[in-house]
Amino acid sequence: MNLKDTLNLPDKDFTIPMKAGLTNLEPAIQQRWEDINVYAEIQKSRESAEPFVLHDGPPYTNGPIHLGTAMNKILKDFVVKSQTLAGHRAPYVPGYDNHGLPIELAVMKKFEKKKISPSILELRKACREHAEEFIGVQTEQFERLGVFGLWDKPYTSMGFKYEAEIVRVFKRLIEGGYIYRGLRPVLWSPTAQTALADTEIVYEDHTSRSIFVRFDLKDDPNGIFEGLENAGTIIWTTTPWTIPANLAVAVHPEFTYDIIKVDGRHLLLVRELVETVAAKCGFADYTVVKSVKGSEIEKTVFAHPVYGRDSMALLADYVTTEDGTGVVHTAPGHGREDFMTGQRYGLPVLCPVNERGILTKDAGEFDGIHYKKCDEVVVNRLQELGALLHVEDFQHTYPHAERDGKPVIFRATEQWFIGIDQPFHLNKEITLREKMLTQIDEIQENKGWVPESGYKRIRAMIEGRPDWCISRQRPWGVGIPILYGKESSEPVLDPVAIEAIAKMIEEQGSDGWYDLDPNEILPADYAHPETGETEFRKETDVFDVWFDSACTNLCVLEGNVEPEWKDRWPSDLFLEGSDQHRGWFNVSLIVGTAARGEAPYKEVLTHGMVLDGKGRKMSKRFGNVIDPTKVCEQQGADILRCWAASVDYENDMPCSDELIKTSGEGYRRIRNTLRFLLSNLYDYDPSAEPELLAIDRWIMERSDILVSQAMKAYDRYEFQKVWSGLHNFCVNDVSAVYADAIKDRMYCDGQDWDSRRSAQAACHHVLNHLVKLVAPILVHTAEEVYERIPGISQLTSVHMESIQAKTCTREWRSCSKLAPSCLPSLKAGGRRTGSKTHRMSKQTCRFQWSRRQRSNH
RNA sequence: GGGCCUAUAGCUCAGUUGGUUAGAGCGCACCCCUGAUAAGGGUGAGGUCACCGGUUCAAAUCCAGUUAGGCCCA
Numbered sequence: 001m002n003l004k005d006t007l008n009l010p011d012k013d014f015t016i017p018m019k020a021g022l023t024n025l026e027p028a029i030q031q032r033w034e035d036i037n038v039y040a041e042i043q044k045s046r047e048s049a050e051p052f053v054l055h056d057g058p059p060y061t062n063g064p065i066h067l068g069t070a071m072n073k074i075l076k077d078f079v080v081k082s083q084t085l086a087g088h089r090a091p092y093v094p095g096y097d098n099h100g101l102p103i104e105l106a107v108m109k110k111f112e113k114k115k116i117s118p119s120i121l122e123l124r125k126a127c128r129e130h131a132e133e134f135i136g137v138q139t140e141q142f143e144r145l146g147v148f149g150l151w152d153k154p155y156t157s158m159g160f161k162y163e164a165e166i167v168r169v170f171k172r173l174i175e176g177g178y179i180y181r182g183l184r185p186v187l188w189s190p191t192a193q194t195a196l197a198d199t200e201i202v203y204e205d206h207t208s209r210s211i212f213v214r215f216d217l218k219d220d221p222n223g224i225f226e227g228l229e230n231a232g233t234i235i236w237t238t239t240p241w242t243i244p245a246n247l248a249v250a251v252h253p254e255f256t257y258d259i260i261k262v263d264g265r266h267l268l269l270v271r272e273l274v275e276t277v278a279a280k281c282g283f284a285d286y287t288v289v290k291s292v293k294g295s296e297i298e299k300t301v302f303a304h305p306v307y308g309r310d311s312m313a314l315l316a317d318y319v320t321t322e323d324g325t326g327v328v329h330t331a332p333g334h335g336r337e338d339f340m341t342g343q344r345y346g347l348p349v350l351c352p353v354n355e356r357g358i359l360t361k362d363a364g365e366f367d368g369i370h371y372k373k374c375d376e377v378v379v380n381r382l383q384e385l386g387a388l389l390h391v392e393d394f395q396h397t398y399p400h401a402e403r404d405g406k407p408v409i410f411r412a413t414e415q416w417f418i419g420i421d422q423p424f425h426l427n428k429e430i431t432l433r434e435k436m437l438t439q440i441d442e443i444q445e446n447k448g449w450v451p452e453s454g455y456k457r458i459r460a461m462i463e464g465r466p467d468w469c470i471s472r473q474r475p476w477g478v479g480i481p482i483l484y485g486k487e488s489s490e491p492v493l494d495p496v497a498i499e500a501i502a503k504m505i506e507e508q509g510s511d512g513w514y515d516l517d518p519n520e521i522l523p524a525d526y527a528h529p530e531t532g533e534t535e536f537r538k539e540t541d542v543f544d545v546w547f548d549s550a551c552t553n554l555c556v557l558e559g560n561v562e563p564e565w566k567d568r569w570p571s572d573l574f575l576e577g578s579d580q581h582r583g584w585f586n587v588s589l590i591v592g593t594a595a596r597g598e599a600p601y602k603e604v605l606t607h608g609m610v611l612d613g614k615g616r617k618m619s620k621r622f623g624n625v626i627d628p629t630k631v632c633e634q635q636g637a638d639i640l641r642c643w644a645a646s647v648d649y650e651n652d653m654p655c656s657d658e659l660i661k662t663s664g665e666g667y668r669r670i671r672n673t674l675r676f677l678l679s680n681l682y683d684y685d686p687s688a689e690p691e692l693l694a695i696d697r698w699i700m701e702r703s704d705i706l707v708s709q710a711m712k713a714y715d716r717y718e719f720q721k722v723w724s725g726l727h728n729f730c731v732n733d734v735s736a737v738y739a740d741a742i743k744d745r746m747y748c749d750g751q752d753w754d755s756r757r758s759a760q761a762a763c764h765h766v767l768n769h770l771v772k773l774v775a776p777i778l779v780h781t782a783e784e785v786y787e788r789i790p791g792i793s794q795l796t797s798v799h800m801e802s803i804q805a806k807t808c809t810r811e812w813r814s815c816s817k818l819a820p821s822c823l824p825s826l827k828a829g830g831r832r833t834g835s836k837t838h839r840m841s842k843q844t845c846r847f848q849w850s851r852r853q854r855s856n857h
Numbered sequence: 858g859g860g861c862c863u864a865u866a867g868c869u870c871a872g873u874u875g876g877u878u879a880g881a882g883c884g885c886a887c888c889c890c891u892g893a894u895a896a897g898g899g900u901g902a903g904g905u906c907a908c909c910g911g912u913u914c915a916a917a918u919c920c921a922g923u924u925a926g927g928c929c930c931a
Contacts, residue, residue: 009892018896317859318931337931457861457929464860464930578862582929608862608927615864615926648870651863652927662868662883668896669883676893720870727882735897747892 007747008756010679016784020671022636026780030143038797039092039148045800046089054079055557055571055601056149057584058095058157058549061134062102065141067618067655068577068610070628074644075607075719076575077147081776082714082722087802092149093556093565094142098131098158100545101197104476106130120475120514127476131158141629146637146779148799155556155565157548164506165555166548167481171498172595176425178418178432181491183349184469185332185339188411189401190357190371195473196401196408203397206407208238209375210394212281212325214267214387215249215302215311222300224292228259228266233302233313234277236324238394241374243382244363245331245350246304248312250341252319253295255326262286268297270319270326277325281389294319305387307364316341323394333412343466351412371409416471416480416541418590426597436462436589439599447572447603450717451650454606457581458589468590470547477542478505479513485528486535494529497522513538550587553600570600578606605717607649613656626655635664638778642667645723645777666727667781670774673730674785676739677767680746684764686791690754696762699738702729703766710773711805719777726774734766768792772803 033039054076059069076092083090107126111118118126139151155162173179187196217231225231235249251257256271262283269277271291278286300313311330318337319328332342333351342349352362357371369377382388399408424435440449440459449455471480481501483492504512504521512521518536519526527534559566570592576584585604592600611617612624619625631640642663647653692700706729713721742759749756767789775782775798786798795801 004892007892012893015893018893320858451862453862460860461929578928581861611927613868617927643869646869654869659868665883666869672893672896676897679893724870724882731882735893736899739893740898743892 008683008749008751009747010676011682012679014682014788015675015679016671016781016788018672018675020636020638020667020781022638022780023633025784026144026146026632026637029780029783030146033148033797036796038799039150041796042084042148042800043089043091046084049087049089051568052083052088052090052573053557053567053571054083054090054092054573054575055553056092056094057574057576057580058097058155058552059138060097060100060102061131061138062106063134065138065628067626067628069138070141070145070640071610071644071649071653072575072577072607073142073147074145074641075649075717077145077779078645078714078719078776079573079575079605079717080148081779081799084799085772085776085801085803086711086715087804091567092147093153093155093567094139094147094149094151095155095552095556096131096135096138096157097545097549098128098135098156099477099542099548101199101472101474101476103127103130104474105199107476121511123475124511124514128158131156144629144632144637146641150564153562153564155552155561157545157552158509159561160509161506161561162555163478163510164502165561166478166543166551167498167502167505168560169551169554169591169595170481170543170547171495171502173418173591174493174498175495176594178422178425178594179493180417180419180422181414182417182467183333183351183412184415184417185334185336185349185351185410185412186415186473187399187408188355188413189404189406189408190355191404191406192401193355195413197472197474200402201399201408202402202405204400204405205395206398206400208394208396208398209240209379210236210238210323210392211240211379211382211388212236212277212390213243213305213329213382214265214389215305217300218303218310219301222296222298224290224296224300225259225266225268228261228289230265231259231268232265233268233327234281234325234389235327235329237329238396239334239375240378240382241359241371242331242334243306243329243378244352244359244366244374245333246311246329247332247342247347247350248314248330248338248345249302250314250316250319250328250330250338251294251297251326252317253293253298253315254317255294255319255321257292257294257297257326258288259290259292260286261289268292268327270294270321272321273324273326277390280392305382305385312345312347314341314345334410336410339412340466349412353409353411355411357409413473415469416482418468418470418594420465420467420590424597425594432590432594433462435597436593436599439589439593443599443602443604450603450605454578454581454604457578458585458604461581461586462589465586468544468587470544471541472544473540474542477545478510478548480539480541480543481513482539483518483522483536484539485531485533486537487533488528488531490528490531491539492528492536497526500526546583546587547591549584550591553588553592554595557600569596570598570602572601573603573605574601575605575607578608580606608652610655611652613654613658615652615654618655624656626657626660631660635660636780638780639664639667641777641779642723645719648720666723667778669735670726670730670778671781673734673739674767674770674774674781677734677763677770678785678788680763681760681767681790683751684760684790685752685757688752688757688761690757690761692761693755693758695738695741696758699733700762700765702733703769707769707773707803708805711803714776715805722773723777726770726777729770738762764789764791769803771798772801775799775801 080090080092104127107130135156143151187201189196213235214232215235217225257268258271258274259266259268260274295315297313298315302311304311319326330338330341332339332347332349352360353371354360359366359369359374361367366374366377379391400406401408420433421431424430424432440462444455481498483497500522518538555561556565557567557569557571574585588600592598628640639660643660646663706725710722710725745755746759771782771785782798
């Protein structure tokens with residue numbers, strides 16, 4: 001007789017295999033999820049439960065996902081699954097962001113290869129196809145990560161109904177009084193006669209004419225030139241042709257400016273550059289007569305050297321002491337910084353240059369001159385006027401169009417804006433900005449910005465952000481639904497007209513805007529509400545893609561696009577990378593507040609960026625890129641998810657092959673613990689009600705504590721704490737102590753003995769909890785284990801389970817009491833008890849110590 | 858250049874409002890087991906808490922500065 005046959009050894013076929021084989025296992029499990037439509041099942045089972053709505057920020061569909069996208073989705077899935085586990089109804093409607101420049105450029109590249117120049121509609125069709133392709137690719141990749149959601153009906157910003165809804169949001173903002181038209185400088189190619197995006201620009205060396213020009217004092221409200229005759233300042237610029245557009249001069253508020261006396265004049269410039277400028281301008285003999293701080297110069301008025309009009313001194317912190325004079329020529333129509341500064345001081349935007357780069361009648365005597373020639377003309381004129389102090393060639397980098405290599409200019413053009421300082425539509429006493437700031441503060445007082453630094457960050461950004469320019473001169477986007485009277489060029493801001501456009505888009509997509517004649521879109525006999533015209537032309541600009549994504553909360557959660565998406569507004573949580581303070585959090589706040597008077601979220605969670613093992617940015621150039629899909633194929637999604645749970649996502653997250661490997665070892669440890677617990681339950685009898693042994697009670701209570709702590713951590717999105725808690729429990733409590741302690745009983749005692757049934761009850765209890773706790777992270781492994789656990793009422797999937805956090809008080813007490821009492825049984829039962837005892841007593845001490853700590857407070 | 862953030866063992870992270878000898882897991886070294894076995898257990902070695910000042914009886918912790926890195930902006 002083989003003695004071994006008399007033992008109750010673990011059943012290797014009953015439990016999960018030691019070797020996970022996740023690369024095969026995961027797809028099989030995912031197939032089953034698809035077959036039973038697990039996401040729908042979960043939602044159905046939670047219909048009446050308290051909701052928790054995580055609103056998905058849409059990834060951009062111009063390529064496959066990268067690790068950052070994967071990390072973001074995994075974190076969202078941790079939230080959704082753990083909220084489900086806590087008993088909530090946690091829907092997840094994923095989304096995709098489709099319009100915009102990167103896709104357009106990718107598609108154009110393909111056309112260029114084939115030497116085709118597509119029409120707008122051809123280009124848009126190709127863009128749509130490109131986006132469509134990557135919606136498919138990304139969906140597959142996200143599902144492969146084990147992320148649950150409404151994958152067969154995600155929201156897509158290029159969906160016809162979604163596009164129509166964007167137009168309707170725009171209509172709501174017009175009704176709220178937030179939309180206006182104004183001038184703003186954009187990068188402009190005079191050769192192509194078109195606006196360009198930053199990505200279409202290359203910076204190349206260029207030799208410009210740099211000039212030093214005297215502006216005489218016109219008005220001195222601060223008295224900084226008091227008693228000094230022939231006062232003025234010296235400005236500097238490398239674009240003389242923009243002198244006709246000069247409306248101001250900028251100084252740095254912190255710099256010290258000297259007033260020097262030279263040739264009977266008193267001229268102001270920054271102290272650091274006095275010597276250099278004097279040398280250049282040939283000031284043989286000068287003396288510093290006075291010094292002022294930059295901030296004191298504000299609002300001093302100088303005279304434009306050609307036209308004599310006001311050119312006021314403004315403060316700007318981009319002024320440097322590297323070149324020039326510390327007094328910067330400012331033309332709001334010809335530079336981004338100039339524009340921003342001008343906005344702050346309420347200056348008009350003057351742009352006396354047409355689309356071909358020729359100066360207009362607004363430039364007075366320079367009318368009709370091409371901007372390139374104008375440099376010379378302006379220089380000569382200033383010379384004539386005696387205002388030119390010095391001219392020289394200046395080498396610097398200057399923006400050129402990537403396409404034709406020709407230099408570009410900044411040129412102010414008509415754009416559409418959302419006015420941040422417009423009166424808030426529900427309370428005209430305050431502005432939209434003020435309302436948004438209140439919202440930010442209220443969120444902070446309630447659920448909050450996590451981590452807390454996000455609060456400061458978003459607040460500073462909303463405090464300082466300029467009006468939002470929502471128009472783009474591009475082909476791939478939702479056309480701005482504005483018609484202009486053909487004669488008057490007056491825009492139609494009538495909701496009726498815009499609704500007609502939205503209706504059309506709902507059926508034909510935003511291509512219809514390009515395809516159809518205005519009168520085919522508008523109701524019959526529609527007349528311009530202001531001018532009565534019946535002939536119209538269409539706006540050619542499209543919405544900034546950020547406007548598309550700013551609308552997600554309305555488009556999705558209001559259910560206007562798809563009734564199935566309708567859910568609570570504002571949502572409970574937005575969860576994105578910290579770069580979205582400037583991006584999605586910011587624009588969603590604007591649109592949410594302007595449309596519904598509130599922020600669209602109650603809580604905002606941000607994570608850092610994924611970096612390589614050395615803390616460097618991942619980049620193809622460095623060859624340090626980790627492809628999440630490859631990790632799934634080679635190691636398994638559960639391994640990648642272990643990594644995601646093991647890092648501190650509030651900061652930047654390091655990742656490398658080495659770290660993925662380490663995660664794999666952590667995974668194995670938990671897997672083997674689950675495997676061991678399960679392997680002893682092959683003959684588990686749920687009807688047996690054995691008297692529980694002390695050590696069995698102990699491990700059960702330890703697992704209850706774990707449940708309590710892990711659920712609390714899940715609720716606070718502290719996934720790393722969950723992970724280390726689970727891991728430490730498996731290593732210290734189960735492997736090091738409990739597993740060894742029960743082996744004798746489990747294998748050698750009679751199958752039905754209370755002593756053995758007691759251990760089984762404990763293993764069952766622990767496994768039952770462990771598998772649920774682990775499920776949001778190890779989504780596949782948990783499922784693999786769950787379906788094998790005997791003696792429980794099986795749900796269709798472990799992810800339908802819920803678990804209540806237990807209160808700790810009783811357990812804390814019994815733990816500290818129990819541990820000493822179970823030592824003798826350990827000594828009697830285990831073979832290698834010396835070390836266990838040591839561990840045990842170490843832990844016991846820690847419990848008692850913690851308890852004392854608590855009771856002292 | 859500006860705003861925000863980060864820096865604790867080889868790695869991933871704990872370290873409450875300043876208060877004993879700074880902890881855990883992984884990894885590593887050595888040992889044990891061979892009834893969780895391509896598993897499991899034990900023991901041990903690893904730290905100038907990025908650097909430099911300051912406050913304090915006392916600093917990983919508070920303050921100023923420096924360096925390195927990240928996000929956003931210019």
